[in-house]
Amino acid sequence: AQSVTQLDSQVPVFEEAPVELRCNYSSSVSVYLFWYVQYPNQGLQLLLKYLSGSTLVKGINGFEAEFNKSQTSFHLRKPSVHISDTAEYFCAVSGYTNAGKSTFGDGTTLTVKP
Amino acid sequence: GAGVSQSPSNKVTEKGKDVELRCDPISGHTALYWYRQSLGQGLEFLIYFQGNSAPDKSGLPSDRFSAERTGGSVSTLTIQRTQQEDSAVYLCASSSSGTTFGDEQFFGPGTRLTVL
Numbered sequence: 001a002q003s004v005t006q007l008d009s010q011v012p013v014f015e016e017a018p019v020e021l022r023c024n025y026s027s028s029v030s031v032y033l034f035w036y037v038q039y040p041n042q043g044l045q046l047l048l049k050y051l052s053g054s055t056l057v058k059g060i061n062g063f064e065a066e067f068n069k070s071q072t073s074f075h076l077r078k079p080s081v082h083i084s085d086t087a088e089y090f091c092a093v094s095g096y097t098n099a100g101k102s103t104f105g106d107g108t109t110l111t112v113k114p
Numbered sequence: 115g116a117g118v119s120q121s122p123s124n125k126v127t128e129k130g131k132d133v134e135l136r137c138d139p140i141s142g143h144t145a146l147y148w149y150r151q152s153l154g155q156g157l158e159f160l161i162y163f164q165g166n167s168a169p170d171k172s173g174l175p176s177d178r179f180s181a182e183r184t185g186g187s188v189s190t191l192t193i194q195r196t197q198q199e200d201s202a203v204y205l206c207a208s209s210s211s212g213t214t215f216g217d218e219q220f221f222g223p224g225t226r227l228t229v230l
Contacts, residue, residue: 043222
C-alpha cells in the first residue's frame with residue numbers, strides 16, 4: 001500500500017517570494033514521484049518527476065523538487081514565484097511493482113498575491 | 115497533436131439515472147486511468163487499463179461503477195443508479211506504457227457530473 005500526504009492545503013505567498021510545497025509519502029516498495037499542476041479551469045499537467053539518479057529534479061516554470069528517501073519526502077520549491085503560478089499542485093507516487101496505479105495527494109492551493 | 119479528450123464536458127442527471135462518460139486517450143498510449151476529483155479533494159483512483167491485461171478495478175467505489183475499454187483505445191465509465199454523492203469531476207488520463215515505468219500521465223479536461 002502507498003499513501004501521499006500534502007502537508008499544506010493552502011499556501012498564500014507574495015509575488016517574487018520563495019515557496020515550498022510539502023509532500024510526504026509512504027510505500028512498501030521503491031517509488032516514482034511526481035508533481036502535477038492544475039491551473040484554473042485547465043487539466044492537470046506534469047511539472048516534474050523523480051525516477052532515479054540525482055535527488056534534485058528540475059521541472060518546468062522554474063520549479064524543482066528534492067527526493068529525500070530517509071525522510072520519505074518530495075518537497076516542491078521555487079525561489080521566486082509569479083502571479084501566474086497560482087494553481088493547485090498535486091504530489092503523486094507510483095510503485096515499481098504495483099502495476100501502474102498512482103496515488104495522489106489531496107492537493108495544495110498556491111495563491112500568489114501582488 | 116491531439117491530447118486526451120473527454121465527453122461530455124458537463125453532465126447533469128437526476129438521481130437514479132444511469133450515465134456514461136467517454137474518454138479518448140492519446141493515440142498509441144497503452145495505459146488508461148480513470149480518477150474522480152471531488153470538491154476540495156485530491157484525485158481518487160477508480161480504474162486502470164494496461165494493454166490487454168485485466169483492468170485494475172480496485173478503486174471503484176461500488177458495483178454501480180463499471181468501465182470498459184474497447185479495442186485498446188476509447189474507454190467508457192458507466193455509473194448506474196446515480197446518487198448525489200457521485201457528483202464530482204471525472205478525469206481520464208493516459209500514458210504510453212504505464213506509471214510502473216515512471217511514465218507521465220496525460221490528463222483530459224474532465225467531465226463534471228452533477229446528480230440532482
